[in-house]
């Protein structure tokens with residue numbers, strides 16, 4: 001995969017996701033980061049070659065649900081897959097995000113195997 005975007009308001013969580021991606025041996029040339037949906041949209045505008053988005057649900061400024069809605073105004077599910085990363089507390093918003101066009105989700109805490117099976121359909 002060329003470029004992947006990780007959107008989460010916790011920089012620790014973004015680091016954990018990056019580490020798990022490495023452990024899952026998902027080969028990505030370039031990983032970009034954003035702290036919320038607003039920053040995520042900016043990254044997508046400056047990097048039209050981003051191939052997949054991994055997004056948190058609960059975030060300030062623009063949460064994961066509104067972020068997916070925004071992405072789907074310009075990118076189809078096929079063109080830009082969005083996988084939500086969520087906790088128990090994000091379940092309500094997660095259901096809405098899936099309705100609004102998120103391709104799938106993984107629950108925190110996750111293992112390399114979970115991440116791999118969620119991302120594998122879009123790799124390669």
Ligand SMILES: [Mg+2]
Nearest residue numbers: 009056058059
């Ligand atoms: Mg969060």
